[in-house]
Amino acid sequence: MTGRRPNDPLRTLLTEAGWTGGALAAAVNAIGGEAGLRLSYDRTSVAHWLSGSRPRSPVPDLVAEAFTRRLGREIPVALTGMTGNGAAATPSLLVEPDRIYRLAELDVPSLAELAVPAQRDGIGRVGRTEAASAASMIEVFSDADVTFGGGRGRTALAGYLAYTIAPWLRADAAPAVRHELLRSASLLTYLNGFMCFDDELHGAAQSYYLASARLAAQAADATGYAVALRALSVQARALGHHRNAVHLAEAAVAAAAPTASPRTRAFLHGQLAVACAAAGDRQAAITQLGVAENRLAAAQSADLAIGGYHEASLAHQHAAVAASLGDRQAAIRALKSSIFHRPAAERRSRAITLARLAELQLAAGQLDQACDTWHRFLDDYPHLRSRRADTALATLRAQVRPHQKNPSARLLGQRAALVLNARRTP
Numbered sequence: 001m002t003g004r005r006p007n008d009p010l011r012t013l014l015t016e017a018g019w020t021g022g023a024l025a026a027a028v029n030a031i032g033g034e035a036g037l038r039l040s041y042d043r044t045s046v047a048h049w050l051s052g053s054r055p056r057s058p059v060p061d062l063v064a065e066a067f068t069r070r071l072g073r074e075i076p077v078a079l080t081g082m083t084g085n086g087a088a089a090t091p092s093l094l095v096e097p098d099r100i101y102r103l104a105e106l107d108v109p110s111l112a113e114l115a116v117p118a119q120r121d122g123i124g125r126v127g128r129t130e131a132a133s134a135a136s137m138i139e140v141f142s143d144a145d146v147t148f149g150g151g152r153g154r155t156a157l158a159g160y161l162a163y164t165i166a167p168w169l170r171a172d173a174a175p176a177v178r179h180e181l182l183r184s185a186s187l188l189t190y191l192n193g194f195m196c197f198d199d200e201l202h203g204a205a206q207s208y209y210l211a212s213a214r215l216a217a218q219a220a221d222a223t224g225y226a227v228a229l230r231a232l233s234v235q236a237r238a239l240g241h242h243r244n245a246v247h248l249a250e251a252a253v254a255a256a257a258p259t260a261s262p263r264t265r266a267f268l269h270g271q272l273a274v275a276c277a278a279a280g281d282r283q284a285a286i287t288q289l290g291v292a293e294n295r296l297a298a299a300q301s302a303d304l305a306i307g308g309y310h311e312a313s314l315a316h317q318h319a320a321v322a323a324s325l326g327d328r329q330a331a332i333r334a335l336k337s338s339i340f341h342r343p344a345a346e347r348r349s350r351a352i353t354l355a356r357l358a359e360l361q362l363a364a365g366q367l368d369q370a371c372d373t374w375h376r377f378l379d380d381y382p383h384l385r386s387r388r389a390d391t392a393l394a395t396l397r398a399q400v401r402p403h404q405k406n407p408s409a410r411l412l413g414q415r416a417a418l419v420l421n422a423r424r425t426p
Contacts, residue, residue, distance in 0.1 A: 004052025009081035011050055017070045021046030027066035028059065034203035054082050068240040125172040134165060134184035141191055142306050149348045150198030151385030157192045182219035186212045187306050190228055197235055198348070200387040205235060222257035223264055229255060230271050237278050245275040266295035267309040270317040277324035285321050292317065312341040316353060323360065332360050348389070351380035355392035362399055371408040378419055393420060
């Protein structure tokens with residue numbers, strides 16, 4: 001006799017999620033991979049868990065994270081039935097907001113602690129040339145990201161941070177130069193976090209966002225710090241951590257200096273609106289959207305170094321709020337407006353928005369319109385290296401498959417298959 005009791009809570013979650021044991025194992029392995037773990041669980045492993053076996057940390061947290069993402073609401077470890085017997089709880093992949101408020105206590109590597117060859121350590125003194133060089137690279141990598149997706153430049157930017165920026169941060173420098181380097185390092189680190197997010201590498205994305213916040217704090221850059229918190233809120237909401245998303249967005253708004261520009265304020269309040277809507281707080285979402293609209297209307301120039309916020313961005317947030325609050329037609333109208341106003345160079349954002357619009361159109365019974373929108377997504381897709389775009393393509397294929405008797409859907413499915421095959425061909 002083992003004394004084990006069947007894990008009925010885990011079985012209930014599996015049923016609600018519509019998952020097989022193999023599907024749960026695959027999700028746990030994937031999330032573990034985001035955190036740098038190589039896991040090989042399978043349906044047999046899940047069968048053992050269902051029979052009462054309780055794996056050691058961090059597996060229970062990974063299971064809770066998998067169900068959180070699948071079900072779109074926070075699933076604590078306790079609800080998985082996997083606590084006890086050595087399965088001590090560990091911090092979530094998304095850290096609690098109150099820990100983020102105390103940056104000095106975070107157990108997160110700073111940029112200067114990233115792997116750098118020893119022979120680069122004695123770099124000597126850096127000056128304004130290095131600071132200007134770092135600042136110029138922000139636009140270079142940002143332009144590549146918005147046009148071609150995070151997968152194109154993510155590795156190159158990580159190398160630049162580790163092999164160029166980190167040694168400069170360890171070198172001697174005048175206070176003004178060090179301040180400029182820290183601020184640029186914070187922005188570049190934030191950007192690499194977003195590239196990882198775009199490539200669905202969420203563990204790495206969070207680490208870069210937290211490092212960005214720490215660097216911004218060291219630079220006394222309130223705006224950079226607030227933007228990093230906002231990015232964590234975006235990630236939390238995308239992964240189903242709605243309570244965390246609201247708290248992080250609130251922290252971002254509070255962290256911004258009183259002198260922050262109207263465009264920056266709009267950028268922050270718009271995310272707070274989206275987070276509140278996802279958490280079911282209708283009134284707060286509408287109020288925060290109004291603040292974002294007013295702030296953007298007062299903006300005089302494009303003063304955000306990264307993550308340009310403009311009319312298309314605001315419309316996209318309107319759509320996210322409307323969708324969360326159950327107004328599908330309003331979300332469709334807002335997404336159309338976002339696409340119309342989206343700058344031509346922002347190919348990745350346009351593609352992701354088109355895919356989302358098509359999904360909503362199909363859900364509304366507008367099959368032909370959805371097919372037309374998805375064709376526009378396929379126009380952009382071959383130029384991108386983005387796992388978010390890859391996921392959107394997989395969703396396209398899955399959602400049009402039941403409609404193959406419709407000529408438009410059949411043609412779209414055939415084109416999607418050709419596009420995917422072209423991507424797979426070396």
